[in-house]
Amino acid sequence: MAKQLRLALLQMNIEAGFPDQNLAKLKSLLEEAMQGEVKPDVVMFPEMWNTGYALTEIEQLADPDGEATIAFLSEFSKQHGVYIVGGSIAEAKADGVYNTIYAFDREGNRIGDYSKIHLFRLMEEEKYLQAGEKQGRLVIEGEQAGMMICYDIRFPELARTLALGGAKLLFVPAEWPNPRLHHWRTLLMARAIENQMYVIACNRMGTSGETVFFGHSLVIDPWGEIVAEAGEEEGILWADIDLDLVSEVRSRIPVFEDRRPQLYFKG
Numbered sequence: 244m245a246k247q248l249r250l251a252l253l254q255m256n257i258e259a260g261f262p263d264q265n266l267a268k269l270k271s272l273l274e275e276a277m278q279g280e281v282k283p284d285v286v287m288f289p290e291m292w293n294t295g296y297a298l299t300e301i302e303q304l305a306d307p308d309g310e311a312t313i314a315f316l317s318e319f320s321k322q323h324g325v326y327i328v329g330g331s332i333a334e335a336k337a338d339g340v341y342n343t344i345y346a347f348d349r350e351g352n353r354i355g356d357y358s359k360i361h362l363f364r365l366m367e368e369e370k371y372l373q374a375g376e377k378q379g380r381l382v383i384e385g386e387q388a389g390m391m392i393c394y395d396i397r398f399p400e401l402a403r404t405l406a407l408g409g410a411k412l413l414f415v416p417a418e419w420p421n422p423r424l425h426h427w428r429t430l431l432m433a434r435a436i437e438n439q440m441y442v443i444a445c446n447r448m449g450t451s452g453e454t455v456f457f458g459h460s461l462v463i464d465p466w467g468e469i470v471a472e473a474g475e476e477e478g479i480l481w482a483d484i485d486l487d488l489v490s491e492v493r494s495r496i497p498v499f500e501d502r503r504p505q506l507y508f509k510g
């Protein structure tokens with residue numbers, strides 16, 4: 244039986260340092276996503292949607308243990324019978340602040356979480372955030388999926404490891420700014436083509452200080468075709484995907500059977 248999923252990516256502006264305002268924006272987009280005749284199977288949000296990159300105040304602004312976010316998202320997913328890949332948020336733990344995604348199934352159960360493992364030095368993330376120490380995996384409608392965050396897409400080893408572990412979908416929340424639209428699109432495309440998997444990437448839009456975020460959330464299929472791409476405006480990017488295409492593409496060009504791992508660098 245074909246496995247189709249309807250995705251809704253909430254490409255939103257984020258006010259750095261104003262979690263209540265950002266939550267209100269997220270709620271209104273979530274409600275909008277649920278209003279149509281055909282409901283999404285999965286919704287996702289951008290990176291650090293609660294606080295933005297208010298890094299100098301991040302300890303005070305981050306959600307303690309993610310409790311308030313988890314309670315809200317779990318309730319929403321149960322109420323609407325929808326999977327949520329919950330962006331990422333700034334999450335305050337005893338040893339510091341993490342950039343963390345929580346994922347939920349249609350019954351509101353937490354089915355995965357992932358804290359960004361590659362911290363982005365260009366924005367001094369390593370000074371304010373703790374790096375996660377494990378890969379992000381979840382199962383959606385019986386199919387394996389992986390999670391990475393923003394800068395992580397520059398590390399093809401991580402996406403390949405997730406694909407080797409069975410992932411057919413890769414979720415990527417981001418706050419990826421100008422002037423690197425070319426890198427964003429090319430890296431996402433490459434991760435999809437080389438791993439023959441769906442790449443589902445939700446970027447923010449709007450500005451934060453001098454930094455401009457271009458949106459361009461993307462859904463790319465395992466053959467590298469763009470299923471849907473947003474512009475720079477705020478709104479919901481819709482996409483319908485068919486998971487059977489993953490095995491079809493993997494048998495068309497059997498990359499995973501042709502690998503020679505014994506010859507590769509073991510870093």
Ligand SMILES: O=C(O)CCC(=O)C(=O)O
Binds near residue numbers: 366392397420423426
């Ligand atoms: O790698 C890049 O160019 C952008 C990464 C980034 O903005 C982030 O990880 O927050």
